[in-house]
Amino acid sequence: MALRDTFRSLSRPVLGAGLGLGLAAAVLLPRLPAFAEEAPRRLPEAVTRSAEPAGPHVAAFAGGCFWGVQGVFQHVRGVTSAVSGYAGGTSAEADYRTVSGGGTGHAEAVSVTYDPGLIRYDELLRIFFSVALDPTQVDRQGPDAGRQYRSALFPQDAEQAQVARAYIAQLDAAKAYARPVATRIEPGAAFYPAEGYHQDFMALHPGHPYIAVNDAPKLEALRVLFPERTVPQPVLVNRPPA
Numbered sequence: 001m002a003l004r005d006t007f008r009s010l011s012r013p014v015l016g017a018g019l020g021l022g023l024a025a026a027v028l029l030p031r032l033p034a035f036a037e038e039a040p041r042r043l044p045e046a047v048t049r050s051a052e053p054a055g056p057h058v059a060a061f062a063g064g065c066f067w068g069v070q071g072v073f074q075h076v077r078g079v080t081s082a083v084s085g086y087a088g089g090t091s092a093e094a095d096y097r098t099v100s101g102g103g104t105g106h107a108e109a110v111s112v113t114y115d116p117g118l119i120r121y122d123e124l125l126r127i128f129f130s131v132a133l134d135p136t137q138v139d140r141q142g143p144d145a146g147r148q149y150r151s152a153l154f155p156q157d158a159e160q161a162q163v164a165r166a167y168i169a170q171l172d173a174a175k176a177y178a179r180p181v182a183t184r185i186e187p188g189a190a191f192y193p194a195e196g197y198h199q200d201f202m203a204l205h206p207g208h209p210y211i212a213v214n215d216a217p218k219l220e221a222l223r224v225l226f227p228e229r230t231v232p233q234p235v236l237v238n239r240p241p242a
Contacts, residue, residue, distance in 0.1 A: 037134040037142060038177050040221035046122035048166035050159065056080065057116055059124060060087050060154035060191055062107035063133030064141020068215030069110045071202030072132045072222050074234035078118030083111045083237055084201070085193040087154045087186070094192035102146035109154065111191050119229070121160055125153075125167050127229060129181075131221040135171075136179040142214050151183040154191065161187050199237040 063069045066084035073082040086094045089106035093099065099106045114124060129135055134142075139150050155161035168181045193199075202211050202219070223230050 038136055040131045040218070040225060041176075042225040043126055043130045043171065043176060044174065046126060046163065046167045047170055048122065048163050050116065050121040050163050052116035052120060052159070054117060056113050057121065058111060058113050058156055059121055059160060060109050060111050060156070060189070061124075061128050061132070062087055062109040062150060062152040062154070063128065063135075064108070064144055064149045064151070065210075065214070066108040066110050066194065066198065067201040067211065068218050069128075069132050070200075071211075071215055071234070072127070072218050073110055073112050073124075074200075074203065074236065075219060075222060075230055075232075076114075076119065076124070076127060077229050077231050078116075079112055079114045079124075079235060081111075081113040081235060081237070083193050084198045085109055085111055085191050087111075087152070087191050088189040089192075091190070091192055096195055096198065099148050100146075102148050104148070106148055106192075107150050107152050107186075108148055108194075109152070109191065111193075122163050122167060123229075125164060127222065127226060129167075129171065129183075130225060131218050135181045135183045136177050138182045153183060153185050154189045155185065155187045161185060196238070200234070203234045203236060 061069055061073070070082045070084045073079050086099050086106040087109035089099070089104040093104040094106060098104055099108070112124065114121075133151055135151050137151065139145065139147050141149050141151070153164045155164055164185050168183060168185075171177070171181050201208075202215055205211060206216065
């Protein structure tokens with residue numbers, strides 16, 4: 001069981017309680033194992049840049065629990081949608097309980113729709129590697145372990161694949177991290193949206209203890225390191241009626 005599932009089972013009756021939930025559960029936090037991770041940093045711009053025609057484009061990113069990855073991209077200027085889901089595997093097994101077993105081939109991922117007139121794919125990669133994950137970890141992120149939590153990119157076309165490979169090679173050549181980038185490039189993978197209760201999770205439950213410990217720091221790093229790329233209000237999947 002992933003650490004966040006333990007949190008969810010403890011807090012299910014008051015899941016929407018916001019910050020009060022985080023404070024009520026804080027007594028648990030000192031007992032959790034600590035995981036050394038690469039600290040967020042503003043990485044250099046990509047040397048190989050995307051050349052994308054006008055119109056909406058889609059890219060998929062996996063960096064551990066999709067709650068935090070979605071929460072980061074929902075605050076990126078130029079992103080019009082960020083949907084949590086499962087990349088790879090088959091449609092028959094693309095549900096949370098099955099994927100959490102670790103044997104389906106899926107990765108928890110986020111499908112990002114963006115306007116290349118405002119932000120290119122290579123710029124999304126820069127933000128992803130800078131703040132959304134520790135790309136040196138293999139089949140895990142922080143407290144969550146298993147192939148479903150691997151770091152991966154799912155290119156939608158040959159150009160995205162080329163730009164992704166070039167940026168990872170650039171980071172490794174510059175020794176941006178103490179260890180090599182472990183992020184996999186997996187072209188041709190299908191994407192299946194996750195269950196409704198996973199969507200907008202960080203925005204809806206900012207005081208959830210898993211979010212407070214593991215994901216809120218990612219969003220704060222985005223705001224500090226890329227203020228010019230950050231929008232204050234998230235682009236929600238389940239938008240309230242106007």
